[in-house]
Amino acid sequence: xxxxxxxxxxxxxxxxxxxxxxxxxxxxxxxxxxxxxxxxxxxxxxxxxxxxxxxxxxxxxxxxxxxxxxxxxxxxxxxxxxxxxxxxxxxxxxxxxxxxxxxxxxxxxxxxxxxxxxxxxxxxxxxxxxxxxxxxxxxxxxxxxxxxxxxxxxxxxxxxxxxxxxxxxxxxxxxxxxxxxxxxxxxxxxxxxxxxxxxxxxxxxxxxxxxxxxxxxxxxxxxxxxxxxxxxxxxxxxxxxxxxxxxxxxxxxxxxxxxxxxxxxxxxxxxxxxxxxxxxxxxxxxxxxxxxxxxxxxxxxxxxxxxxxxxxxxxxxxxxxxxxxxxxxxxxxxxxxxxxxxxxxxxxxxxxxxxxxxxxxxxx
Amino acid sequence: xxxxxxxxxxxxxxxxxxxxxxxxxxxxxxxxxxxxxxxxxxxxxxxxxxxxxxxxxxxxxxxxxxxxxxxxxxxxxxxxxxxxxxxxxxxxxxxxxxxxxxxxxxxxxxxxxxxxxxxxxxxxxxxxxxxxxxxxxxxxxxxxxxxxxxxxxxxxxxxxxxxxxxxxxxxxxxxxxxxxxxxxxxxxxxxxxxxxxxxxxxxxxxxxxxxxxxxxxxxxxxxxxxxxxxxxxxxxxxxxxxxxxxxxxxxxxxxxxxxxxxxxxxxxxxxxxxxxxxxxxxxxxxxx
Numbered sequence: 001x002x003x004x005x006x007x008x009x010x011x012x013x014x015x016x017x018x019x020x021x022x023x024x025x026x027x028x029x030x031x032x033x034x035x036x037x038x039x040x041x042x043x044x045x046x047x048x049x050x051x052x053x054x055x056x057x058x059x060x061x062x063x064x065x066x067x068x069x070x071x072x073x074x075x076x077x078x079x080x081x082x083x084x085x086x087x088x089x090x091x092x093x094x095x096x097x098x099x100x101x102x103x104x105x106x107x108x109x110x111x112x113x114x115x116x117x118x119x120x121x122x123x124x125x126x127x128x129x130x131x132x133x134x135x136x137x138x139x140x141x142x143x144x145x146x147x148x149x150x151x152x153x154x155x156x157x158x159x160x161x162x163x164x165x166x167x168x169x170x171x172x173x174x175x176x177x178x179x180x181x182x183x184x185x186x187x188x189x190x191x192x193x194x195x196x197x198x199x200x201x202x203x204x205x206x207x208x209x210x211x212x213x214x215x216x217x218x219x220x221x222x223x224x225x226x227x228x229x230x231x232x233x234x235x236x237x238x239x240x241x242x243x244x245x246x247x248x249x250x251x252x253x254x255x256x257x258x259x260x261x262x263x264x265x266x267x268x269x270x271x272x273x274x275x276x277x278x279x280x281x282x283x284x285x286x287x288x289x290x291x292x293x294x295x296x297x298x299x300x301x302x303x304x305x306x307x308x309x310x311x312x313x314x315x316x317x318x319x320x321x322x323x324x325x326x327x328x329x330x331x332x333x334x335x336x337x338x339x340x341x342x343x344x345x346x347x348x349x350x351x352x353x354x355x356x357x358x359x360x361x362x363x364x
Numbered sequence: 365x366x367x368x369x370x371x372x373x374x375x376x377x378x379x380x381x382x383x384x385x386x387x388x389x390x391x392x393x394x395x396x397x398x399x400x401x402x403x404x405x406x407x408x409x410x411x412x413x414x415x416x417x418x419x420x421x422x423x424x425x426x427x428x429x430x431x432x433x434x435x436x437x438x439x440x441x442x443x444x445x446x447x448x449x450x451x452x453x454x455x456x457x458x459x460x461x462x463x464x465x466x467x468x469x470x471x472x473x474x475x476x477x478x479x480x481x482x483x484x485x486x487x488x489x490x491x492x493x494x495x496x497x498x499x500x501x502x503x504x505x506x507x508x509x510x511x512x513x514x515x516x517x518x519x520x521x522x523x524x525x526x527x528x529x530x531x532x533x534x535x536x537x538x539x540x541x542x543x544x545x546x547x548x549x550x551x552x553x554x555x556x557x558x559x560x561x562x563x564x565x566x567x568x569x570x571x572x573x574x575x576x577x578x579x580x581x582x583x584x585x586x587x588x589x590x591x592x593x594x595x596x597x598x599x600x601x602x603x604x605x606x607x608x609x610x611x612x613x614x615x616x617x618x619x620x621x622x623x624x625x626x627x628x629x630x631x632x633x634x635x636x637x638x639x640x641x642x643x644x645x646x647x648x649x650x651x652x
Contacts, residue, residue: 056546076549089547093565102561103551154551 007032007190008053008158013062013072015048022048024215025062030158030192035184037193039201040211041237046194049211050160053192054083066157077106082151083160086167088143090135096122096146097131103154121153124183141172148180152187161193165200177204198238202226210234226286232363235284242290242327244283245362248275259283262301262323269355280362289356290329292317292342293349300349303327305342317342319350398618407614416619425603425620429627432600435514436582439521443529443578444571446522451533451570455540466534469527477524481591484520485511488592512594520588528577536570569639576635580628600624 008030015023023045030036038046051057053064055076064072071079082103090099100121104114122128125145135143144164151159161180165173181204184191195201201208202222210217210225210233218230229235232243246259246266257275258267261283275281293300306326307318317329327350342348398416403409419425454465472480487493488510495507510516540563548558586601600620607617 054550056549076546077552077554083547083550085543085547087541087543089541089543091544091547091562102548102553106552106554106557150547150551 005031007067008192009065009068010049010053011063011065013049013052013059013064015045015052015057015060022214023052026216028209028216028219030190033188033190034206035181035191035193035204036207036209037195037201037205038209038211039195039198039238040217041196043213044211045214046196046211047162050083050162050192050194053158054081054160055079080157081160082154082156082158083162084147084151084164086163088135088147090143090146090150092135095132095134096127096138099135099146100150100153102150107154117153118149121149124152124186125149125179140168141176144168144176145179148183152183152189155187156189158190158192161191163194163196165195166197173200180204202238208238210237212237228358229284229360232282232284232360235358235360240287240328242285242287244285244325246281246283246359248277248279248281251275251277262321262325264301268357268359270359273359275359282360282362284358284360285327285352285356287316287328287330288314289352290327290331291351291353292319292329292331293351295347295349297349297351300351302347302349305344305346305348308342308344315341319348321350394618394621397615398622400615402613402615404612407612416616419616420619420623428598428603429600429623431598432583433627435518435521435597435599436579438518439525439582440529440575440579442518442522443526444575447526447529447533447574448567448571451530451537454530454534455537466531469530472527478587478591480524481520481588484516484523485591488516488519511592512597514593514597517589517593517597517599520592521582521585524585524588525578525582528581529574532573532577533567533570536567540566572635572638576631579631583624583628 006029008028010026010028012025012027013023014021014025022043026049028049038049040046048057052059052072055071055074055078059072062072063070066080071081091102094102097118100118101114104117109117118131119128122131125148127142127145127149130138130142135146138146144167147164164180165176168176177200180191180193193201193204202225205222207219208222208225209219212233218225218234220228225234225238229238229241235241235243244261246261248257249260249265250258252258252267254272254274255269256267257270258265259281260266291300292305295302301321301323303319303321305317306320307316309316311330313333314330315333317331318326319329320326329350397408399412399414400408400410401413401415454462457465485492489495490507490509490511492511494510495504498504499507544562544566545558548562553561583599584601584604586599586605589597589599589602601624604617604621604624607613607620611617
């Protein structure tokens with residue numbers, strides 16, 4: 001049962017270009033029907049990983065199993081996998097219909113079947129009206145839809161999307177994110193999506209694979225990756241984060257320790273995780289975990305508001321702590337709270353919701 | 365656009381002056397002398413006559429014209445067969461090697477083509493290098509007769525004109541987007557299908573431009589036929605040259621020259637027609 005669930009398995013796949021390793025031996029499993037995203041900064045190997053699965057590059061080592069069969073040696077045209085290219089790569093001398101029909105004609109499908117399936121695919125991306133247009137007569141968003149229709153019309157086992165939304169403006173990108181999710185649900189195709197945009201990754205994916213310098217840093221649900229980052233890199237790359245350097249001051253019992261931070265001693269709940277006295281740690285707090293309290297409050301770290309940004313739903317502040325560290329806080333707007341609105345330059349105390357902090361081993 | 369600067373005026377004057385003195389006037393002279401009669405002392409004299417054109421109708425000249433077209437066509441096909449894969453290969457080389465390879469294609473231009481044609485003659489002659497080599501490695505016992513054949517003329521024409529085929533082809537191959545090829549493979553097309561459906565349509569403008577740049581000069585390159593072809597392998601260019609320099613019949617030479625111009629104009633017309641046809645089929649690639 002467990003095994004039947006896996007569509008694609010990468011085992012120890014690695015790749016170097018000109019002696020420079022761009023992908024360290026990597027394992028990855030993709031399940032049937034999921035929307036999985038490779039997230040990472042440029043040069044982290046995510047596009048190389050995609051191209052290895054698409055067949056445009058050959059791995060130096062390892063195997064790529066699709067439904068248990070190794071496809072690593074097959075050329076792209078013999079893999080039941082299709083790609084939506086970052087550049088769209090629409091054939092310029094063919095109209096929309098011919099572009100979408102390209103892959104079916106390569107399969108030597110009967111004419112009637114091609115016409116029906118192309119119409120169907122164009123309906124999915126809502127481009128039925130534009131079948132006779134050429135790519136240069138379409139907007140960026142429409143070209144994007146043609147590229148998607150051209151790939152899904154082949155009914156691939158796995159659809160690879162290489163930063164497909166990066167060329168679109170913000171509003172259109174948002175809209176296409178919903179469209180892609182809808183298309184994926186409607187067609188039930190497994191999507192492997194590559195992006196460097198963490199917001200896009202979190203909002204679209206069932207699972208996120210965070211990559212860094214040619215290897216996988218963390219794999220998990222968007223919530224998992226956001227709330228329980230396994231490293232400082234993941235924490236910083238996925239959303240904004242405040243990092244405090246702390247040292248374990250006292251281990252009271254298996255659930256409670258106290259740490260020294262910013263010259264103060266603070267008690268923390270650790271739910272059974274073991275720490276030794278004197279260990280240095282990173283304490284991570286998301287901006288939305290922080291609370292700003294009046295300067296006469298009995299808890300929190302003293303500081304001074306140096307920036308206030310009204311964002312509609314939230315009020316974002318930058319606070320310079322007395323230790324010199326700057327932290328970001330993001331609080332939900334509450335009109336009824338008289339203490340809420342601190343002006344720039346006003347002294348405050350920075351606190352957080354107990355238990356929302358995340359401890360990581362210190363990385364030097 | 366309406367503003368007139370001294371610079372602009374100067375440039376326009378020089379350009380128009382050049383075109384009028386070196387293009388329009390000579391062509392007018394050729395055009396008018398083609399309707400005159402031959403004169404021993406003054407080269408041409410009145411009255412106006414159509415006799416030169418009726419002489420062109422002689423099957424002898426029609427034959428030379430057809431033979432010229434045939435030789436030019438074979439030259440063009442050979443250049444295309446050599447130039448197309450070459451241009452493709454160069455476009456796939458690492459970026460730092462490309463300028464060197466294109467430089468090597470252009471280097472022969474630095475030597476006069478007549479000199480290069482004589483060099484070709486040395487290679488092909490009965491006791492030339494090619495025959496010596498073939499005999500030495502034992503492929504043949506007696507020297508082959510290569511000089512003064514149709515093949516020698518075509519070889520000479522290909523040698524001189526090949527760069528004119530390679531350069532426009534290289535330009536279109538450089539513009540050929542690699543992601544289109546990847547998309548084609550990704551969608552299940554093999555190499556041949558990708559070539560026919562993507563590469564060929566996108567490089568066709570370069571093919572047509574290269575063919576014109578080879579075919580049109582090939583019909584007029586009289587010295588190649590003179591040096592390598594001997595007396596029998598005449599091109600239209602030889603007839604024209606002979607009339608002006610040897611037979612001293614300027615009016616007839618002018619008429620033959622005009623006929624060649626008309627044939628070339630028709631070829632160009634066919635080219636623009638075909639380009640329009642490709643455009644209508646949806647090819648938006650910039651024409652080389």
